Amino acid sequence: MNIKAENINLEHPIPPLGARGRLTVVGAGPGDVDLITLKAIKAIESADVILYDALINEELLKYASQDVELIFVGKRKGCYAFQQEQINELIVSKAKEKGHVVRLKGGDPFIFGRGAEEIDYVKPFGLETFVVPGISSSVAVPAYQGIPLTKRGVSESFWVITGTTKAHKLSEDVAIAAKSTATIVILMGMGKLDDIVRIFSEENKQDTAIAIIQDGTTENEKVGFGTISTISKVVAEKQLANPAIIIIGDVVKERVKLTSVFEEVNQNL
Numbered sequence: 543m544n545i546k547a548e549n550i551n552l553e554h555p556i557p558p559l560g561a562r563g564r565l566t567v568v569g570a571g572p573g574d575v576d577l578i579t580l581k582a583i584k585a586i587e588s589a590d591v592i593l594y595d596a597l598i599n600e601e602l603l604k605y606a607s608q609d610v611e612l613i614f615v616g617k618r619k620g621c622y623a624f625q626q627e628q629i630n631e632l633i634v635s636k637a638k639e640k641g642h643v644v645r646l647k648g649g650d651p652f653i654f655g656r657g658a659e660e661i662d663y664v665k666p667f668g669l670e671t672f673v674v675p676g677i678s679s680s681v682a683v684p685a686y687q688g689i690p691l692t693k694r695g696v697s698e699s700f701w702v703i704t705g706t707t708k709a710h711k712l713s714e715d716v717a718i719a720a721k722s723t724a725t726i727v728i729l730m731g732m733g734k735l736d737d738i739v740r741i742f743s744e745e746n747k748q749d750t751a752i753a754i755i756q757d758g759t760t761e762n763e764k765v766g767f768g769t770i771s772t773i774s775k776v777v778a779e780k781q782l783a784n785p786a787i788i789i790i791g792d793v794v795k796e797r798v799k800l801t802s803v804f805e806e807v808n809q810n811l
């Protein structure tokens with residue numbers, strides 16, 4: 543792909559940088575490099591400093607200017623490069639020193655992305671603050687596997703829940719959701735799969751369909767399908783691990799067959 547954002551006539555371009563320093567919190571999409579918005583590309587292009595997370599596709603950094611300062615602030619091999627407080631401070635100091643800081647985050651920055659927390663932190667320091675929404679893994683990853691999160695006559699709503707709260711516990715919302723007929727999408731839930739299976743089993747939902755998708759929308763994508771009672775075995779067999787999302791509900795059985803993006807790419811080689 544060779545899109546130059548300056549050639550695209552955006553109705554709402556990134557405004558000129560004032561003297562105060564700026565933070566733009568940008569959603570990088572779920573992994574496929576093409577699932578980025580034009581506005582996000584514009585923001586990346588105009589950044590003086592980019593603080594980026596582990597889940598972003600680093601290919602996106604090619605849109606940055608040659609003079610940009612790139613700082614990885616994510617988690618690798620279970621270790622955080624920076625604590626959240628250090629990231630917050632870095633945003634402020636870099637914005638004051640260099641101008642425009644882009645905080646590049648996986649998916650959408652306001653869906654379990656701490657985007658709002660970072661904006662809250664920098665506001666008292668007088669920075670201009672903008673957000674560029676991104677395509678969240680919670681919707682894009684199921685879609686790439688042909689799973690519609692809602693379907694007429696099958697599912698009237700979907701919940702997106704965290705498997706791991708601030709206190710490292712499974713969200714209590716999972717138990718409430720398990721009583722409903724909604725489609726349930728759980729992020730950061732792999733470490734709590736046994737609890738999730740137990741909660742749904744207690745609601746007599748052993749036969750409910752479930753899908754687990756790891757590294758969705760990327761060429762490393764791995765999937766496992768089953769029911770509440772079989773999924774643990776599927777996960778062990780396929781060695782599914784983070785980053786993955788869990789989708790529970792009848793819509794999993796409504797999966798439509800799509801031509802794999804990667805299959806098509808390979809055929810064209």
Ligand SMILES: C[S@@+](CC[C@H](N)C(=O)[O-])C[C@H]1O[C@@H](n2cnc3c(N)ncnc32)[C@H](O)[C@@H]1O
Nearest residue numbers: 649650653655678679729730757758785786787
């Ligand atoms: C801290 S949350 C961030 C979510 C992100 N803000 C979003 O909107 O997608 C990280 C979790 O999102 C899910 N996730 C993000 N990207 C994913 C991907 N490409 N495939 C599967 N799960 C993904 C995983 O559950 C992962 O542990």
